[in-house]
Amino acid sequence: MLPEFFEFYNPTKVVYGIGIARDFRAELDVLGIEKYFIISDQVINDLGLVEKVKKGLIDAGIRITGIFLDVPPNSEIKTVSSCAEQAKASGAEGLIAIGGGSVIDTAKATNILICKGGDLIEDHSGVHLLTEPLMPLVVIPTTAGTGSEVTTVSVIYDEENKVKIPFTDKFLLPDIAVLDPEMTSSMPPKITASTGMDALTHAIEAFVGVQWSPFSDIFAIGATELIFKNIIKATENGDDLEARGAMLVASNMAGTAFSHSMVGCVHAMAHAVGGLYHVPHGVANAILLPHGMEYNFEEIKEKLMRLAPAVNEDISGCSADDAARKIIAAIRKLTGRLNEMGALSLRLRDAGVPEDGLPEAADAAVADGSSWFNPREVVAEEILTHMKNAY
Ligand SMILES: [Fe+2]
Numbered sequence: 283m284l285p286e287f288f289e290f291y292n293p294t295k296v297v298y299g300i301g302i303a304r305d306f307r308a309e310l311d312v313l314g315i316e317k318y319f320i321i322s323d324q325v326i327n328d329l330g331l332v333e334k335v336k337k338g339l340i341d342a343g344i345r346i347t348g349i350f351l352d353v354p355p356n357s358e359i360k361t362v363s364s365c366a367e368q369a370k371a372s373g374a375e376g377l378i379a380i381g382g383g384s385v386i387d388t389a390k391a392t393n394i395l396i397c398k399g400g401d402l403i404e405d406h407s408g409v410h411l412l413t414e415p416l417m418p419l420v421v422i423p424t425t426a427g428t429g430s431e432v433t434t435v436s437v438i439y440d441e442e443n444k445v446k447i448p449f450t451d452k453f454l455l456p457d458i459a460v461l462d463p464e465m466t467s468s469m470p471p472k473i474t475a476s477t478g479m480d481a482l483t484h485a486i487e488a489f490v491g492v493q494w495s496p497f498s499d500i501f502a503i504g505a506t507e508l509i510f511k512n513i514i515k516a517t518e519n520g521d522d523l524e525a526r527g528a529m530l531v532a533s534n535m536a537g538t539a540f541s542h543s544m545v546g547c548v549h550a551m552a553h554a555v556g557g558l559y560h561v562p563h564g565v566a567n568a569i570l571l572p573h574g575m576e577y578n579f580e581e582i583k584e585k586l587m588r589l590a591p592a593v594n595e596d597i598s599g600c601s602a603d604d605a606a607r608k609i610i611a612a613i614r615k616l617t618g619r620l621n622e623m624g625a626l627s628l629r630l631r632d633a634g635v636p637e638d639g640l641p642e643a644a645d646a647a648v649a650d651g652s653s654w655f656n657p658r659e660v661v662a663e664e665i666l667t668h669m670k671n672a673y
Pocket residue numbers: 428480484549563567
C-alpha cells in the first residue's frame with residue numbers, strides 16, 4: 283500500500299571517492315562562481331583537514347575569501363551571526379562547509395542570514411519560509427552521522443532559552459556533497475560510534491515515521507544494512523577506509539531518508555536531553571533508540587519485520603511481535619558491543635542526565651517538533667516511563 287501523498291526531491295549532487303576532497307574542481311565549475319568562504323572548526327583545522335581542502339581549491343584557481351573556525355560542538359545563534367557577518371564582509375559568492383553536523387548546520391543558517399538578513403529566530407525559524415535559492419553551498423562531511431549534507435534541516439542552539447531551534451527548507455539543501463572517507467579517518471572511536479548510531483536512528487525513525495514513502499524506505503533500509511555491517515569495523519580501525527566509506531554513504535542515505543520522512547520520538551527525547559543536559563546528540567540517540575522503538579512498538583512492529591535482512595536476523599516463522607523484538611534486540615546487541623569497546627554509553631545516567639531532570643526532559647520531548655512525525659502521539663507521562671527505563 284502506498285501513502286495517499288508523498289514527494290521526493292533530492293537535488294544535492296553527491297560525489298564519492300577516496301581523496302576526492304583534495305580536488306573537486308570539476309564539480310565547482312558547474313556552480314559558476316570563484317569566491318568561496320570556508321566554515322569549519324578548530325579541531326578539524328588542527329587535524330590539517332581544512333588545509334588539505336584549501337590547498338586543492340587554491341591550486342584549482344578558486345579564491346578563498348576567508349575562513350571561520352569558531353563553530354562549537356553545538357552551534358549557537360551567536361556563532362551563526364558572527365560567521366554570517368564575516369562571510370558577508372569577505373565578499374564570498376558561495377560557502378564551503380568542512381565538518382560534522384554543527385559546522386554544516388552553521389553553514390546552512392549562515393547562508394540564510396547572509397542572503398536574507400534579519401533576526402535568525404524571529405524571522406527565519408520554522409518550516410518552508412524561504413522563497414528563493416540562497417548562495418551555493420558545498421559540504422564536505424568529516425563525520426558519518428548527521429547526513430546534514432543532504433537534508434533540508436539545520437538545528438541551532440538558542441543559548442538564551444536552552445532549546446534547539448530547527449530551520450527546515452528545501453533551499454537549505456546543499457548544492458554538492460563531497461564524500462571522502464579520508465576526511466573521516468581521524469575520528470576517534472567514541473565519535474565514530476555515536477555519530478554512526480545517530481545515522482542508524484535517522485534510518486529507523488524515517489522508516490517507521492508517518493511521512494514515509496517507498497523512496498525514503500529504500501534509503502533507510504540501505505543505510506541500516508551498511509551501518510550494521512560497518513560500524514564496528516570503522517570504530518575498531520579508523521584507517522579502514524572501506525568501512526569509513528560505507529559509513530559515510532550510510533549516513534548520507536539515512537539523511538536522504540529522514541529529510542523526507544522526518545524523525546520521531548527518539549530524536550525528540552535526544553533533543554530534550556541535549557538541550558537541557560548537553561548530552562551529545564549521537565550518544566543520546568544511541569541510548570534512546572531501543573526505548574523509543576518500544577514506545578512505538580504496537581504501531582511499528584509489522585513494518586519493522588522488513589528490516590530483518592538489514593540487521594542480519596532470521597525471522598522466518600516469527601509472529602510480528604517476536605520479529606520486532608528480534609530487531610530491537612539486534613540494535614541492543616550492536617550498542618552493547620560498542621559499549622564493550624568503550625565507545626558508547628548505554629544509559630542516560632552515564633551521559634550526565636540527573637534523575638530528577640527526567641520529567642522536565644519528557645515535557646521538552648513532547649514539545650519538540652520531531653514528536654509531530656512520530657507514529658504514536660508522544661504523551662509526557664508515558665514517554666517519561668521509557669526515559670526512566672533508559673536511565
Ligand atoms: Fe540526528
